Amino acid sequence: MMDETSDEPPTSAVLLDNCHFSQVIFNNVEKFYVPGGDVTCYYTLTNNIAPRGKDWVGIFRVGWKTTREYYTFMWAPLPSGVSDHMVVQQQIQFKAYYLPKDDEYYQFCYVDQDGVVRGASVPFQFRAETEDDILVVTTQGEVEEIELQNKNLLKENEELKESCASLQKQNMDLQEQLRKTQELQNSFESLKSNTEKVEQELNSLKEENKHLKELTKCEEAELHQLKEQIQKVTSEKEHLETRLKTALDRMDQLQVEDVQLLPSAFVTCI
Secondary structure, rough: OHHHHOOOOOOOOOOOOOHHOOOOOOOOOOEEOOOOOEEEEEEEEOOOOOOOOOOOOEEEEEOOOHHHHHEEEEEOOOOOOOOOOOEEEEEEEHHHHHOOOOOOEEEEEEEEOOOOOOEEEOOOOOOOOOHHHHHHHHHHHHHHHHHHHHHHHHHHHHHHHHHHHHHHHHHHHHHHHHHHHHHHHHHHHHHHHHHHHHHHHHHHHHHHHHHHHHHHHHHHHHHHHHHHHHHHHHHHHHHHHHHHHHHHHHHHHHHHHHHHHHHHHHHHHH
């Protein structure tokens, strides 16, 4: 159910601190409201709350666990002409056609624009009041029952807070694991990239080594050929040196013979 406005009120999935429930006090709450009539809700803003534009008052079925479970709501009017830290009396009227039609127990709750409950009323019903109901209202038992219901609500609220804290811790742990996993993934990707570079360099070195081996084979063949050429030239040199020595020896012999022949020839001429 909704009120006349089209905007949804700000809500919260989990209730917060218990002390918030005492910052707005609901006054003159009836035990029964007759179906078919408008309902005026009276409440007091204590000096512990600073009202804001998106605060609202909702009707909740008793046993609710989050402020998202409102049945209907009205925007809380901002008090005017008051100073800070003053206690302010306020009221809101809920139209009959927005109110529950069953006889379950409900209560008013003041919720601020952060979705946090700042005050809750005693439970009430929407049905005609009978004499038996009037007698029950005057008993101490109902007061104790209401206190027990409020105590149970506070206990459920504490359990929800603990559950929320546990879920938040689990979420933080999962986030940390995810971060570490991401770091490992990044390290793996970096190592993989480096490995690929090393493999490329290794393949390049293998190709270069193969090329060097081929060049070495060519150079060895050329060296062998040069050695053969040197050996051939050396052999030819030795052969020429031998022939030259033989020729020189022959020339020396001829010169000696010429010297020996010169006196004989000179004597003959005389």
